[in-house]
Amino acid sequence: MTGTRDVAVFEGVSKSYNSFLALDNISFSIKEGEIFGFIGPNGAGKTTTMKILVGLLSDFSGDLTVGGLKLPESRVELNRWLGYMPQMVAFQEWRTVDHALTTFGRLSGLNKATLASRIPRVLELVGLEKVRGKKIIHLSGGMTQKLGLAQALLHQPKLVVLDEPLSGLDPGSRMQVKSVLKDLRTGGASVFFSSHILSDVQDIADRIGIISGGEMLKLGTLDELKSHFSVKDDQEIILSHNAGNWKELETAPGVRGIELAGENRLLLHLFPEADSDATINEVIKRLIEKGNTIRSFTPLAPSLDELYLKYVGGREAR
Amino acid sequence: MSLKIMFLDELKGFYRSRVMLALWVGMPLLALLIHTFQPKLQGGMTLTLFATFVVSSISGTLASIMLSVGIIHEKSRGVYSLFLVRPVKKNSILFGKFLAVFSCIVVAGIITILISLLYDHLKGNPINQALLREAGKSLLTGFSTMAISSAAGVLIGTLAPSVLVGVILVLYGGNQLSVLGLLPTMLKLPYPWVFSLGFGVVVTTVLLFLAAFLFNRKQF
Numbered sequence: 001m002t003g004t005r006d007v008a009v010f011e012g013v014s015k016s017y018n019s020f021l022a023l024d025n026i027s028f029s030i031k032e033g034e035i036f037g038f039i040g041p042n043g044a045g046k047t048t049t050m051k052i053l054v055g056l057l058s059d060f061s062g063d064l065t066v067g068g069l070k071l072p073e074s075r076v077e078l079n080r081w082l083g084y085m086p087q088m089v090a091f092q093e094w095r096t097v098d099h100a101l102t103t104f105g106r107l108s109g110l111n112k113a114t115l116a117s118r119i120p121r122v123l124e125l126v127g128l129e130k131v132r133g134k135k136i137i138h139l140s141g142g143m144t145q146k147l148g149l150a151q152a153l154l155h156q157p158k159l160v161v162l163d164e165p166l167s168g169l170d171p172g173s174r175m176q177v178k179s180v181l182k183d184l185r186t187g188g189a190s191v192f193f194s195s196h197i198l199s200d201v202q203d204i205a206d207r208i209g210i211i212s213g214g215e216m217l218k219l220g221t222l223d224e225l226k227s228h229f230s231v232k233d234d235q236e237i238i239l240s241h242n243a244g245n246w247k248e249l250e251t252a253p254g255v256r257g258i259e260l261a262g263e264n265r266l267l268l269h270l271f272p273e274a275d276s277d278a279t280i281n282e283v284i285k286r287l288i289e290k291g292n293t294i295r296s297f298t299p300l301a302p303s304l305d306e307l308y309l310k311y312v313g314g315r316e317a318r
Numbered sequence: 319m320s321l322k323i324m325f326l327d328e329l330k331g332f333y334r335s336r337v338m339l340a341l342w343v344g345m346p347l348l349a350l351l352i353h354t355f356q357p358k359l360q361g362g363m364t365l366t367l368f369a370t371f372v373v374s375s376i377s378g379t380l381a382s383i384m385l386s387v388g389i390i391h392e393k394s395r396g397v398y399s400l401f402l403v404r405p406v407k408k409n410s411i412l413f414g415k416f417l418a419v420f421s422c423i424v425v426a427g428i429i430t431i432l433i434s435l436l437y438d439h440l441k442g443n444p445i446n447q448a449l450l451r452e453a454g455k456s457l458l459t460g461f462s463t464m465a466i467s468s469a470a471g472v473l474i475g476t477l478a479p480s481v482l483v484g485v486i487l488v489l490y491g492g493n494q495l496s497v498l499g500l501l502p503t504m505l506k507l508p509y510p511w512v513f514s515l516g517f518g519v520v521v522t523t524v525l526l527f528l529a530a531f532l533f534n535r536k537q538f
Contacts, residue, residue, distance in 0.1 A: 051399075051537075051538075054403045055402070055403065056399055056402055056403065056537065056538045057537050057538075058537070059537065076405045076406075076407065077405070079403055079404050079405045079406075080404075080405050082403060083403075084399070084400075084403040086396060086399050086400070088396055089400075090395040090396045090397045090400075091397065091400070092331060092392065092397055093335070094331050094334040094335040095331075095334075099330070099334075103323065103327050104400060104401075104404065106323050107320060107323055107324075107401065107404040107405070107406050108404050108405070109405065148400075151400060
């Protein structure tokens with residue numbers, strides 16, 4: 001369950017690569033037990049933010065505290081309870097799946113007994129239990145990706161940072177990984193992940209941050225992001241009986257237009273300044289009077305894709 | 319702790335990728351083949367003395383190429399990020415690699431000399447104290463140059479942007495740097511092998527710490 005305690009707090013963090021400003025004064029926090037989805041166009045600063053969070057990039061300005069400790073100064077202590085999966089997961093060619101996990105587990109401070117129970121557990125979680133003895137170079141791209149997730153979860157970190165964990169996975173594997181992330185949340189861990197597959201982000205993220213041009217454009221729950229747009233303007237009406245005379249509704253006060261979007265599906269557009277409750281009541285009344293039967297009447301909420309385009313669409317790629 | 323894990327891990331890597339096998343079998347075999355088929359090169363030397371020459375001349379180059387190429391390759395593929403998000407000091411990655419390569423090369427040198435001694439013994443060449451002393455001194459001087467070459471390989475691996483540049487730098491610079499280990503012999507100092515070892519330790523330490531300093535500043 002999402003807690004109120006912050007596990008990581010960015011305050012005015014900026015990062016430049018020579019003269020290129022990759023992150024511009026971003027401030028946000030990741031809460032205990034939440035899944036935080038991080039979205040934005042290529043080159044927006046997602047990977048840079050994640051690398052700073054896990055201590056791979058140390059020359060940044062601003063303040064970053066993780067678990068109450070300051071980064072980059074406390075990197076070594078913090079990494080005991082951080083899990084990270086980079087965008088391009090790479091292992092040394094000679095390693096087998098088992099050997100890679102053993103080494104990373106030992107480096108994370110796990111003893112032999114713990115490793116003996118954790119390795120089969122994480123392999124089962126990501127569906128790689130049958131390739132435990134295989135060399136990593138013989139795994140498919142998706143399997144290597146999942147091994148990247150397995151190594152990030154091995155030491156049961158409190159904060160898991162995943163850079164595009166769902167890219168390159170087949171639909172079944174995506175479902176599996178999403179389920180793993182939800183289980184992590186249930187277990188009290190926080191997950192900070194980026195993705196370009198917005199439907200996946202919409203599915204599992206408790207809060208979503210939209211970054212572009214190194215700036216955090218918007219941050220909030222999906223409902224909070226949606227609330228920035230007027231969703232009362234458009235309504236979807238599903239009829240169980242379409243009497244066919246719905247066009248006359250256009251004369252109702254507050255109605256901007258009405259269109260047939262399927263056999264029994266109508267899209268009703270209201271004037272933004274209209275009293276939506278009064279207009280909807282009037283429309284329902286008239287539809288019934290004209291012999292239509294209504295199955296449902298729903299405000300059309302924008303999807304995350306539409307929100308993303310709304311927030312990011314107008315911004316130039318850098 | 320992380321240094322020990324990294325060192326043992328590298329050794330395991332050499333074992334699994336058959337680098338150990340190539341070194342430990344390849345080096346004595348090379349000495350034996352050249353000694354057998356190029357009699358002009360050996361100039362009447364026993365295999366033992368000839369092998370000490372082979373070990374000190376090629377193992378340093380091998381070590382520096384192994385280290386520089388390995389580090390550049392892994393650096394460019396982003397392998398280190400998975401290590402550095404754990405409680406691992408950046409130095410441990412470099413020092414672990416150095417120790418693994420250096421110890422493998424040293425073992426390869428010792429195996430070569432032992433096999434050469436056995437070969438000479440079977441061939442009826444006398445193995446006396448003087449020969450053993452000479453071989454031992456040469457080997458110790460060789461270890462000194464190997465250590466310098468290995469450290470140079472680590473430094474080049476840290477600095478070079480590509481494998482090709484790394485190999486060129488090893489051949490241009492790293493190899494020449496290892497000659498520093500032979501300076502006491504060239505300058506005809508008393509007990510040159512003692513000076514050589516001391517010199518090797520100092521130069522190796524300086525090169526390694528310079529590499530560690532630069533590696534610590536790198537962003538992954």
